[in-house]
Amino acid sequence: MDHVFIEGLQIDTVIGIYDWERRIRQPLVFDLEMAFDNRIPAATDAIADTLDYKAVSHRIVEYVTASEFGLVETLAERVAAIVIDEFGVSRVRLKLSKPGAVRGARSVGVSIERSR
């Protein structure tokens, strides 16, 4: 199976369970791997036939920037649903990293895989 991927998409947002976290914006980093048959756009050389990683990235930035969830689990689930429902993706692997959230760790977060 082919994939289209987005790696290291950094977005600042309100995220966290503590009071101090509700008053600031923190960086999150998204990595996505989306199942897609790339043979058709490869044959036509047409952007309309692709899963357009720029369009997906812009939608995720729009959604995450406006979101205010407590848990990274909730946000990861919602973003995976957007990719599946709005872009017709059959399966998505999504890693959501919250760098700097735990002293001594480069990053923490969740990774999920969802399919329609």
Ligand SMILES: Nc1nc2c(c(=O)[nH]1)N=C([C@H](O)[C@@H](O)CO)CN2
């Ligand atoms: N599994 C999770 N654990 C924790 C989360 C989370 O969203 N999912 N969040 C926090 C705090 O918000 C933390 O990031 C603040 O440093 C703690 N554990």
